[in-house]
Amino acid sequence: STSTSPLEVHLTDADLAEALRADVHAGLTAHPKQLPPKWFYDARGSELFEQITTLPEYYPTRTEREILRQGAPAIAAAATPDVLVELGSGSSEKTRLLLDAMADTLTTYVPQDVSVSALTGAVDALAASHPGLRVRGMVSDFTDTLHHLPAGGRRMIAFLGGTIGNMIPAERAEFLASIAAALRPGETLLLGAGLVVPPAVVVPAYDDAAGVTAEFDRNVLRVVNARLHADFEPDAFRHVALWDAANEWIEMRLEATRAMRVTVADLNLAVDFAEGEQLRTEISAKFRLDGIARELADAGLTLVHTWTDDDHRFAVLLAER
Numbered sequence: 001s002t003s004t005s006p007l008e009v010h011l012t013d014a015d016l017a018e019a020l021r022a023d024v025h026a027g028l029t030a031h032p033k034q035l036p037p038k039w040f041y042d043a044r045g046s047e048l049f050e051q052i053t054t055l056p057e058y059y060p061t062r063t064e065r066e067i068l069r070q071g072a073p074a075i076a077a078a079a080t081p082d083v084l085v086e087l088g089s090g091s092s093e094k095t096r097l098l099l100d101a102m103a104d105t106l107t108t109y110v111p112q113d114v115s116v117s118a119l120t121g122a123v124d125a126l127a128a129s130h131p132g133l134r135v136r137g138m139v140s141d142f143t144d145t146l147h148h149l150p151a152g153g154r155r156m157i158a159f160l161g162g163t164i165g166n167m168i169p170a171e172r173a174e175f176l177a178s179i180a181a182a183l184r185p186g187e188t189l190l191l192g193a194g195l196v197v198p199p200a201v202v203v204p205a206y207d208d209a210a211g212v213t214a215e216f217d218r219n220v221l222r223v224v225n226a227r228l229h230a231d232f233e234p235d236a237f238r239h240v241a242l243w244d245a246a247n248e249w250i251e252m253r254l255e256a257t258r259a260m261r262v263t264v265a266d267l268n269l270a271v272d273f274a275e276g277e278q279l280r281t282e283i284s285a286k287f288r289l290d291g292i293a294r295e296l297a298d299a300g301l302t303l304v305h306t307w308t309d310d311d312h313r314f315a316v317l318l319a320e321r
């Protein structure tokens with residue numbers, strides 16, 4: 001290929017800095033305290049997540065990859081998109097399976113992420129390996145992406161990896177409705193979702209023996225330290241992963257191992273932690289097939305087909321507007 005497609009930027013460093021300030025202020029003054037999972041992913045956090053995906057306990061990534069490996073030709077045949085928009089594409093690693101299966105119809109790939117660094121690498125690599133494909137990286141948040149979708153062609157929005165599980169039900173409903181509103185009749189959503197499995201399977205996936213997930217969890221404190229001049233001592237927090245059976249989600253928390261005061265200089269904020277107090281850092285909801293079909297229908301999307309692995313740990317769903 002002769003040139004690399006430029007990134008389209010709808011989200012500046014200043015926007016991100018402001019969003020982080022707002023999230024940290026709201027989260028650390030809330031009861032119970034919480035921080036949103038989107039702030040895990042600086043360069044180190046993204047690398048730790050990539051490591052998580054290779055852990056023996058963390059089944060979602062490899063399970064979804066296997067589903068896509070087997071299902072990609074059928075997905076391509078059912079949806080025949082010209083344009084593939086991937087939300088939260090990260091390294092675009094699994095996407096290659098889709099791109100290759102869609103080679104007959106696909107003209108354009110639009111990876112979206114909040115991270116410029118993740119996108120630059122992915123866009124360059126894909127432009128090199130798929131010289132005929134137009135690759136238009138989009139730095140934006142999800143909602144902005146939906147407002148800036150390319151207008152032409154038959155589009156598929158892919159949201160893989162189970163990241164939909166980071167949203168609480170009300171946020172999911174709003175998110176799926178905004179996807180339905182962005183799509184035209186006949187266009188599709190390809191959704192990856194973790195399924196409800198026994199706690200003995202799901203809990204270790206979020207609390208691995210090697211402690212990589214614990215480091216990933218504590219990384220959000222390092223991000224807040226670096227960007228907002230806070231003085232969290234990450235090692236004074238213990239990683240906790242628990243299965244919330246009523247909500248059917250995994251909750252990750254950081255537990256203060258002693259009483260302490262943390263200051264966030266850029267926010268002029270002092271926050272006290274009691275010994276044993278927990279800060280919620282992520283929910284990762286798991287789904288039942290009937291439940292997710294209902295959520296899609298409520299958003300105005302029609303389920304076309306569902307692919308799962310033999311152990312029913314993960315699902316890839318194709319829905320049509």
Ligand code: AVJ
Nearest residue numbers: 052161162163166206213284
């Ligand atoms: C990237 C949101 C899909 O919820 O499984 C992995 C993030 N957190 N281990 C997930 C994560 C802890 C992951 N998602």
